[in-house]
Amino acid sequence: GAVNAGPAEARVNVLPVNDPSALRGWVYRDCDGDRKPDSGDLETSGLAGIVVVLEDGRTSITDENGEYYFYPIAPGDHLVRVPEWKLPERTRATGETHRFVYALTGGEARANFGMCVDVEPDPEEAHLRFEKGVDAETIRRVSESRPPRRIPLGGVSFDTGRASLRTEADSIVAVVGEILRDKPSLTAVVEGHADVRPIRTAAFPNNYELSIARAHAVRNALTERHGIDAGRIATTGFGADRPEAEGRDSLSLQKNRRTEILIYDLGPDADRVESFDPETLEYRLAIVYAGEIPLQNVSIEDMMPPGLSFVPGSVRIDRMPATDPVLSSVGDSTHMRWDIGTVERSFQRTVRYKARIDSIGFDGPLVNRALVRWLDTEGRAVETRSTSAPVRLGEWHDRNTLVYRLGSVLFDTGKADLRDQAIPTLQEIIEAIRGLDAGSVSIEGHTDSRRIRTAEFPDNLALSRARAEAVRRYLADQGGFDDDLFTVRGFGASRPAAPNSTAAGMQTNRRVEATVEGETRSTPAANAGTRETVIELRAGAVEIIIREGGSIAVPEMTSGAER
Numbered sequence: 001g002a003v004n005a006g007p008a009e010a011r012v013n014v015l016p017v018n019d020p021s022a023l024r025g026w027v028y029r030d031c032d033g034d035r036k037p038d039s040g041d042l043e044t045s046g047l048a049g050i051v052v053v054l055e056d057g058r059t060s061i062t063d064e065n066g067e068y069y070f071y072p073i074a075p076g077d078h079l080v081r082v083p084e085w086k087l088p089e090r091t092r093a094t095g096e097t098h099r100f101v102y103a104l105t106g107g108e109a110r111a112n113f114g115m116c117v118d119v120e121p122d123p124e125e126a127h128l129r130f131e132k133g134v135d136a137e138t139i140r141r142v143s144e145s146r147p148p149r150r151i152p153l154g155g156v157s158f159d160t161g162r163a164s165l166r167t168e169a170d171s172i173v174a175v176v177g178e179i180l181r182d183k184p185s186l187t188a189v190v191e192g193h194a195d196v197r198p199i200r201t202a203a204f205p206n207n208y209e210l211s212i213a214r215a216h217a218v219r220n221a222l223t224e225r226h227g228i229d230a231g232r233i234a235t236t237g238f239g240a241d242r243p244e245a246e247g248r249d250s251l252s253l254q255k256n257r258r259t260e261i262l263i264y265d266l267g268p269d270a271d272r273v274e275s276f277d278p279e280t281l282e283y284r285l286a287i288v289y290a291g292e293i294p295l296q297n298v299s300i301e302d303m304m305p306p307g308l309s310f311v312p313g314s315v316r317i318d319r320m321p322a323t324d325p326v327l328s329s330v331g332d333s334t335h336m337r338w339d340i341g342t343v344e345r346s347f348q349r350t351v352r353y354k355a356r357i358d359s360i361g362f363d364g365p366l367v368n369r370a371l372v373r374w375l376d377t378e379g380r381a382v383e384t385r386s387t388s389a390p391v392r393l394g395e396w397h398d399r400n401t402l403v404y405r406l407g408s409v410l411f412d413t414g415k416a417d418l419r420d421q422a423i424p425t426l427q428e429i430i431e432a433i434r435g436l437d438a439g440s441v442s443i444e445g446h447t448d449s450r451r452i453r454t455a456e457f458p459d460n461l462a463l464s465r466a467r468a469e470a471v472r473r474y475l476a477d478q479g480g481f482d483d484d485l486f487t488v489r490g491f492g493a494s495r496p497a498a499p500n501s502t503a504a505g506m507q508t509n510r511r512v513e514a515t516v517e518g519e520t521r522s523t524p525a526a527n528a529g530t531r532e533t534v535i536e537l538r539a540g541a542v543e544i545i546i547r548e549g550g551s552i553a554v555p556e557m558t559s560g561a562e563r
Helices: 167-182 207-226 250-256 420-436 460-479 503-509
Strands: 021-029 051-054 059-061 067-073 076-081 091-093 098-103 108-110 113-117 125-134 138-145 149-153 186-192 233-237 259-265 272-277 280-290 295-304 308-310 326-330 333-343 347-357 369-375 381-383 391-406 440-446 486-490 511-522 532-537 540-547 552-557
Touching: 021 051, 021 076, 021 098, 051 067, 059 067, 059 280, 059 347, 098 108, 125 295, 125 369, 149 167, 167 186, 167 207, 167 259, 186 207, 207 233, 207 259, 280 295, 280 333, 295 308, 295 347, 308 333, 333 347, 391 420, 420 460, 420 511, 440 460, 460 486, 460 511
Parallel strands: 021 108, 021 113, 186 233, 440 486
Antiparallel strands: 021 067, 051 059, 051 076, 076 098, 091 113, 125 280, 125 540, 138 272, 138 532, 149 259, 186 259, 280 347, 295 333, 295 369, 308 347, 326 333, 369 381, 391 511, 391 532, 440 511, 540 552
16 A cells, blocks of 8 residues: 655754763762762762863863863764773772773763762861872983094086096095094095086096096095005995085086095094983973862972973963973072962863973982972962982993995906805994994895896896895894895996906905994993983972861872972
8 A cells, every 4th residue: 555654854953073072970979989960960069170181181170069161172083091090099990090982073971980088078178289290201311423524626627528636636535634644543434416418538438437537536636646545545436326415517527527626534532522312401391280279379490400401482371382481590590480470279281381402411310300389378488398310321222334335356257146255244234233233234235347248137226136135135044134124226337436447446346335223221320421322201290288278287208299
């Protein structure tokens, strides 16, 4: 039969996807643990002064009715919790202390928590908790070799298409010679560069040959005219691969026709560059207060020791930008003060600021002490004991870079199979990787300019990469290292270390170079030099009970507080 249906109506509410959500809840008395308010309703069973934390670090403190609120929050899943270590004295959880909730777009999620106060709080007492901490977990003081001094010889040092030094370069070469003579620990790398215009002559079949020939001309001038040992000077040519200027105008071409001398100091007394990672610390100062006793003229005061500097404009109060503190000098330290005003009932305030690390000594931690001060009803100053987040020194780490050049004798001509003569050098590299706690190993293959075209290696690029891969495979297999430790590249004949015009030059260019970068570790007691330092950070807190009138009744110390 037929079915007759009457008119129907459906209502669809469309919410914009960018409409934020909210999270609301109550912390209530539930001493019997039945997940229901002991007095029958939330409003009369609420507990004030309980800290509630969202997964993104935001905090809320319950009001006099036990209610907390987060807005805005993103739609979706959230984790909200009550940290037990932040519960007031005599308060304990009787149910879950964390809840997963789902917030609809534009909606309001709910999550409640049951607690029990074993002894009812004295209405003539208030609780104050003050914390100090640092957001970063570790800091490193990095000490590494100073970058090389770079001395350029511009395009006017050579005639176009030639590799003979012009007299205009003599004064610069003389300066470099004097620098190298005065300090025997210095070494130099001469880099040759060419412009983009192709060259093909009997002397220089390509720009790579021209660039390495120019580098050799500088090296020869240093050794023959200024008496520098040739073993202290390396050469390499990049052709037109590393231009200094863009464009093909005459000025750009002249800038790119250049030779650069890089001077390294690898001696034991070489200068090293010190820096900190990160360069700044972010400190956190937090007050949580619950009670009916008003505190007047409340301020947070922080004493920053030598070695730290306040970063202007870095202050955030409850995640909002705020004015800088009142700064004053006390000896070598910096005193900072934030005026809070009157504090009463349920109150919380979080101050964050950044400090730049200027120096760290080895004779003890950097201790940045902070406290809360206020006036009692008689106008007398009252303060908490100080709490701190000390910065301590851990292991030292030396950063080092070792370069190994494996010559052509390690491979047969046109082959990528390692010969037995390669084993001692490769074993030395394995020991270096282990000893340095290596962070990376770069392996680069190079060939001379003679062309190759076989079924196995269609060109020099393929041969150079295959040789580099053979070295990587041996190091990984024999040393037991992970493959992701290595980077393998082949450059063919594009980066000669010597001119290919002689048999000796071609042999120098048939090479594999392995660069090992890593660290050595030791403890501060075993060293007296500059190292990379791991710094451990701890947070501290102090919790007190305040009696009527604003004086401290029972001070209680927790981790990190100063006695």
